[in-house]
Amino acid sequence: MPEQLTAEARALVQRAQDFATRELIARAGAPASVARPEVVAAARAAGFFGMTQPREYGGTAASTLTLTLVRETLAANNAPFQDAVFGPGPGVLAGVGEPLATSHLAPLLAGRKRAGFGITEPDDAPAPTRARIDGDWLVIDGQKSYVTGGADADFINTLVQIDGQGPALVVIDTDLPGVRLTRRFSSIDGSHHAAFAFDAVRVPATHVIGKPGEGMPRAMRQIGDTRLLIAAQCVGLMRWTIDYLTGHLAAPDRSGRPRGDKEGVRLRYADLRIHAFAARSMLYRTARLADAGENVVNEAIACKVYASEQVGQVVDTAIQLVGGNALTDDHPLSILYRRVRSLRLAEGGSDVLRLNLARGILDLNKGRI
Ligand SMILES: Cc1cc2nc3c(=O)[nH]c(=O)nc-3n(C[C@H](O)[C@H](O)[C@H](O)COP(=O)(O)OP(=O)(O)OC[C@H]3O[C@@H](n4cnc5c(N)ncnc54)[C@H](O)[C@@H]3O)c2cc1C
Secondary structure, three states: OOOOOOHHHHHHHHHHHHHHHHHHHHHOOOOHHHHHHHHHHHHHHHOOHHHHOOHHHOOOOOOHHHHHHHHHHHHOOOOOOHHHOOOOOOHHHOOOOOOHHHHHHHHHHOOOOOEEEEOOOOOOOOOOOEEEEEOOEEEEEEEEEEEEOHHHOOEEEEEEEEOOOEEEEEEEEOOOOOEEEEEEEEOOOOOEEEEEEEEEEEEEHHHEEOOOOOHHHHHHHHHHHHHHHHHHHHHHHHHHHHHHHHHHHHOEOOOOOEHHHOHHHHHHHHHHHHHHHHHHHHHHHHHHHHHOOOOOHHHHHHHHHHHHHHHHHHHHHHHHHHOHHHHOOOOHHHHHHHHHHHHHOOOOOHHHHHHHHHHHHHOOOOOOO
16 A cells, blocks of 8 residues: 655664564574563664653654554554553653652653553443642542553553542552552553552542543643554554465465455455555654644544454454354464454544544534544
């Protein structure tokens, strides 16, 4: 698929491809404890690690299109250890002032502290997580669930309703008195999460990220970036799946003719390519708009909804065309089937995002798609 990429961007894609082959795929099957530090070192040397990090902290703050191209290329190889390639980004702590810049952002970017992101509340939470103000302190009560990586997190950037001031993102250290890890669990895609209860947790008021009342816009910016990240991974995984299927269809079936000779199979196969082409076109266009400084909140929603739904459909159809062998537990398509299912809920369920998009246009007269 030609994409009107500059020579520089094409060279970057080639570098990412070489990196995937040499540093990721070559380590498939290696224990994570050995492979991950090696991948981090290789990613630093290759200049990928700092792409997600701000310049003032030694990173290169790559453009959205640059990050999209690298993420898509790694995913198009279905390569292991992709999450070790990029350094921790600032997330909602981007641009934060003191004291959080020194106490939390710098150690996060250096890999000395780990962060979780706490927005989702358990279904049975009696009330949203809230804080009352006590002088220079916040006293927080509530619960969060589905905090990815929460069991290993040193702090959680938590959405809290501050009495009289509105929603805010607050940095809560997980070793504070009153913070209880109530549950660890993993989801179908293999990622790990934790649930927390906060019982009268005392947090300095300086741990509010930005200003009280800014919680939702800040959280939404972070979520918007992650939605594009998910869309890039989905597009890459669609490409990997279609490549896999192409190889399968070129091989002969029991009659000795190529499996791809059957017209019914070709119709399904063409659909997969059409969906992948559409998802990739949306993604690149949105990345370019973001780099031009446009607000792409609706475009990012569209990319994430479309790509996460289509990758599910692509993997599902590929399994159907390959047949029963693709359903064995260790088959790459079966592993992928479980992995991509979560993406229609993570960072906002598809229908909830559809409603957001419709509300922007119908109720707020905002958005152009
Ligand atoms: C892999 C993974 C990682 C995650 N990581 C994090 C994390 O780090 N931090 C965090 O805070 N959360 C995290 N989450 C949680 C995720 O953000 C939520 O699961 C997601 O936003 C959906 O919210 P919910 O599960 O509460 O479902 P609900 O909001 O209860 O929605 C469930 C379904 O109900 C229907 N529905 C809901 N509202 C409406 C409506 N208004 N109109 C029509 N239909 C509706 C839709 O069909 C929707 O899919 C993660 C989830 C996954 C799967």
